[in-house]
Amino acid sequence: AKRFSRPAVNVRRATLNEAILARAEREGVDVAFGKRLVRIEDRADQPIAVHFEDGSSAEGDFVIGADGVHSETRRHVVPDGPVPFDMGLVSFGGFVPRALLEAAGTGPSLFMTFGRSGFFGYGYCGPDADGAMCWSTQPTHGIDAATFRAMDQAALRRHLRLFHSGWHNPVLKLVDALSEIVVTSTLDIATLPTWSRGRTLLIGDAAHATSP
Numbered sequence: 001a002k003r004f005s006r007p008a009v010n011v012r013r014a015t016l017n018e019a020i021l022a023r024a025e026r027e028g029v030d031v032a033f034g035k036r037l038v039r040i041e042d043r044a045d046q047p048i049a050v051h052f053e054d055g056s057s058a059e060g061d062f063v064i065g066a067d068g069v070h071s072e073t074r075r076h077v078v079p080d081g082p083v084p085f086d087m088g089l090v091s092f093g094g095f096v097p098r099a100l101l102e103a104a105g106t107g108p109s110l111f112m113t114f115g116r117s118g119f120f121g122y123g124y125c126g127p128d129a130d131g132a133m134c135w136s137t138q139p140t141h142g143i144d145a146a147t148f149r150a151m152d153q154a155a156l157r158r159h160l161r162l163f164h165s166g167w168h169n170p171v172l173k174l175v176d177a178l179s180e181i182v183v184t185s186t187l188d189i190a191t192l193p194t195w196s197r198g199r200t201l202l203i204g205d206a207a208h209a210t211s212p
Contacts, residue, residue: 071206093135
């Protein structure tokens with residue numbers, strides 16, 4: 001917070017991934033893509049081993065499972081633990097021009113507006129021209145995320161305009177300016193009895209997915 005003079009910094013997921021990969025390369029850390037975990041072998045007095053779907057394996061001093069809400073690592077830590085469940089909410093979001101937020105006098109904060117059903121959020125996420133983001137989270141009303149994803153962009157935009165009709169500025173302007181509307185389902189996981197087992201530790205959504 002002291003470094004950035006604010007309690008949080010918003011960045012694109014792609015920007016964060018690029019920064020992590022660049023730092024890993026500078027530190028000489030090997031990065032492998034396309035690996036799917038199938039088994040963890042935590043043997044006494046030996047390195048812990050992870051085995052992948054392609055038949056390969058790796059060893060180390062410990063395993064950190066940062067593999068998201070559908071974590072395979074979580075199955076090792078809590079074999080009979082809770083599984084992700086749908087919250088009955090669907091989210092629509094994407095990137096918009098920074099100029100729209102600047103024209104509206106939006107400061108560095110993240111803005112959230114809660115309606116009677118659903119909410120709308122927006123804020124900056126980078127210094128470039130399209131470095132702003134917005135999203136809408138709302139009840140599915142019987143239409144799941146997969147059905148919405150099958151719609152074209154024009155249909156999605158019409159849905160958002162109808163849902164947010166009458167909301168304050170710049171909500172509808174942001175909806176109209178979305179370069180591409182991405183649709184996601186909203187999942188949660190019940191509280192886990194533990195976040196670790198032996199030399200394996202869960203972090204992030206693998207341990208504590210949080211619904212909005």
